[in-house]
Amino acid sequence: MDRDEELLRGRVYGQDHDHPRPGPRPGRAYAELVGGPLDGLLLDITDWQPNDIEDGAALSTQLSRWPDGRALYDPRPGESRRPGPGVVCRFYYSGDTP
Template sequence: MNADDEQLLRGRVYGHDHDDPNPGPLPHHTYAVLVGGPLDGLLLDITGWRPEEIEDGVALMTELGRWPGGRALYDPFRR
């Protein structure tokens, strides 16, 4: 991934197409910022997720990264 790819992803919600006319976050939704993988900078809509689901982390399908068509694994943020 290059700098142009990173800029394209930043501030966009995971699951929205890059050519979506409104790829950004919606009001009254809760988002987690993805950090530490090929989807860095994307927002993940976690509205309605139970705390246990958030604590488990997530495996997201992606065409970016070392193995296109694979999954990007994200652990929950720990303070």
């Protein structure tokens, strides 16, 4: 794992690596991002509705195929989600968009 990958692991998407608390916060629900440029990050989905979760996410990143592009992450159909705080589901990389 290179240094850039190490900085991303265990961090919440949107938090800077030098943020005083870059990791998950108690009482929040997260989707683990799997694959692609944001692999290993957690996405805070605490306030998302079930249909929002089904739609997945297009996340801004400098690590996209395009400068200032978005990495696309989606849940897998039929994959279980557990209720409550913590990591409740996974979103899988499905590509990039400008």
